[in-house]
Amino acid sequence: MENRENRVLYVRLPCNPIFPIGVVYLSDHVHKLFPDVEQRIFDLGAVPPLDFAKALDASIDEFKPNLLVFSWRDIQIYAPVGGRGGNPLQNAFEFYYAKNPLIKFRGALGGLRLAASYYTELWRNLGLIKRGLKRARKYRPEARAVVGGGAVSVFYEQLGRSLPAGTVVSVGEGEALLEKLIKGEDLAEERCYVVGETVPRAKLIHEKPANIEKTACDYNYIETIWPEFSYYLQDMDFYVGVQTKRGCPHNCCYCIYTVIEGKQVRINPADEVVAEIRQLYDRGIRNFWFTDAQFIPARKFIDDAVELLQKIIAAGMDDIHWAAYIRADNLTPELCDLMVKTGMNYFEIGITSGSQELVRKMRMGYNLRVVLENCRDLKAAGYNDVVSVNYSFNVIDETFETIRQTIAYHRELERIFGADKVEPAIFFIGLQPHTILEEYAFKQEILQPGYDPMSLMPWTARKLLWNPEPLGSFFGQICLEAWQRNSNDFGREVMAILEEKLGCADLEEALTAPVEIKDKQLAAVN
Ligand code: B12
């Protein structure tokens, strides 16, 4: 491909209105390397569903790209919240666990509706990719499609089967791959494969991402190639994504971020991050989501977080708010103070369990006692906003005792922040490929290698929505009761019912893990 001829169209596939930071960064990177390449961003997240095909056609007819960069953010929908096809967790649990046949039937119907909407979205997105490519080839017969993004990174092996031959399927960050595509270079070394030509290498997802130092995104340029940019500027409650680092060094058994982004943490220079925030700030944005897998992945990155927050203050942006995933074991009083001063007004901590013993078995590397101490520091620094605490019950070796410990832990967090400020987000793990938990499921013969991780067929979905017996049905009943009592406050209801039924442990018990790990199975998997 001659540079001069390249016209790159970025199509963000339909998605809830989350800022399409992935394509923004990719196009910024390409522009910095190849200023002559014509680019355009087309965001289907800002288009009503009935108009998807028409709008895509129009965009291709107008721009006539020879390279179509499709960005697909999310596919998996298990969550305790209302998804696009209803509340997936509730439907599944009603179907699996309800004793009342009417509720079971409602769950089955809900599940069917959900499966229908899931498969419709899947096929619709695949259809949009095919349609776009075909249309572009009317103008540029050599036009090529490349697909990537969070969803593709997780399901790259499965998605390739349904894409047109010649499509490049990308895993993880796309900057280096696009560079090579534009230069017309060989892709063999990149984290990708070409449908119909190459097959994904074994362990492709475990390969390290390219080490590219990120500079501030140039929004002056972005707004010239993205006519709908203003859509995201209108709603002032919107949290616009800004990345401050990539990678996570941890090994949490169910998590794939650490594989997608790699274990090596790469810090985006603080001055560049601030310069990027400044450009958005000058356009009226006041809410930012630091899209890092973890904002403070380990203690050695505390200084980087401090530097960034100090520079935000020095830049005089004192009326912003920000949110992020925070490993609260990596805070210091100074950092807490800066977090409050710079306007952090929401954060999520994914401790998964309040039992130190289980946290250790899940290989999460958290010291729960330290988390509590740091939360006290954060409160003392003046943090008065909401913290969402992600719990996933029944991942491995859960017992009534460890549940009681989780309740004790949660109540302590409530004592620190105030019960109204601590939101228990009850997730059940959606099992993902390439995780330690998947290997564990193979070893335990819960899943067979070759299963389809994207299947929503009830017999597979029941295993992928991780809630194994013997406690599976117990949790099923608890959740059903919680939805019945108050589905708008599901997490708190679950905690209340568990406490009514099982009581609450002594906090000290929760914080102390027995030295001897009885069950080393999960640890042995890795
Ligand atoms: C931050 C984050 C959030 C934040 C977003 C905040 C915000 N305002 O932006 C919050 C908490 C809101 C969130 C919510 C959800 N998230 Co989320 N989130 C993430 C996370 C940690 C980072 C995403 C991100 O912005 N990264 C930074 C940008 C720059 O990277 P990027 O967009 O991925 O783009 C890069 C690459 O993907 C690639 N790329 C992107 N497009 C393309 C295209 C091509 C052709 C190529 C070559 C490359 C390429 O290059 C880009 C630049 O390097 C990822 C996990 C991860 N570590 O990636 C999950 C992730 C994207 N989320 C996921 C999910 C499922 C969700 C939810 C749907 C969960 C739920 N069930 O409720 C919700 C709802 C989202 C929605 N659409 O409504 C999944 C999606 C995959 C899947 N399993 O289906 C991920 C991958 C996590 C996971 N492993 O499960 N999320």
Ligand code: SF4
């Ligand atoms: S700390 Fe968070 S991002 Fe890192 S491996 Fe664990 S769950 Fe994943």
